[in-house]
Amino acid sequence: MEKNGFRVVTKEVEDMAPIKTRYLVPTELQSCHTAIVDGYVVEGHVPVTEVTRMLDERPAIVGLAVAGMPAGSPGMESSGGDPVPFDVVAFDEEGGTEVYASYP
Secondary structure, three states: OHHHOOOOOOOOOOOOHHHHHHOOOOHHHOOOOEEEEOOEEEEEOOOHHHHHHHHHHOOOOOEEEEOOOOOOOOOOOOOOOOOOOEEEEEEOOOOOEEEEEEEO
């Protein structure tokens, strides 16, 4: 994110469950990282393209998530493994979800 002009402040937290609950991240979308970007939640390895799109469009959602840690998602690229398809999912206050973007 820093390489794309975002200021990043890292806070080490032992128990992320209360953070994910506070920011309404659905259980099935939870991942290793939770960020707050200009009032939106970004959960997991969401491509910067989608974060920028969300900030430009300002949809009525809580945030975006990439569940788990799919190979090939940002930060999960590896020299030995093949990327797997993954979805960037938008989620709202009621727990509703919809695919925001898909990656092959």
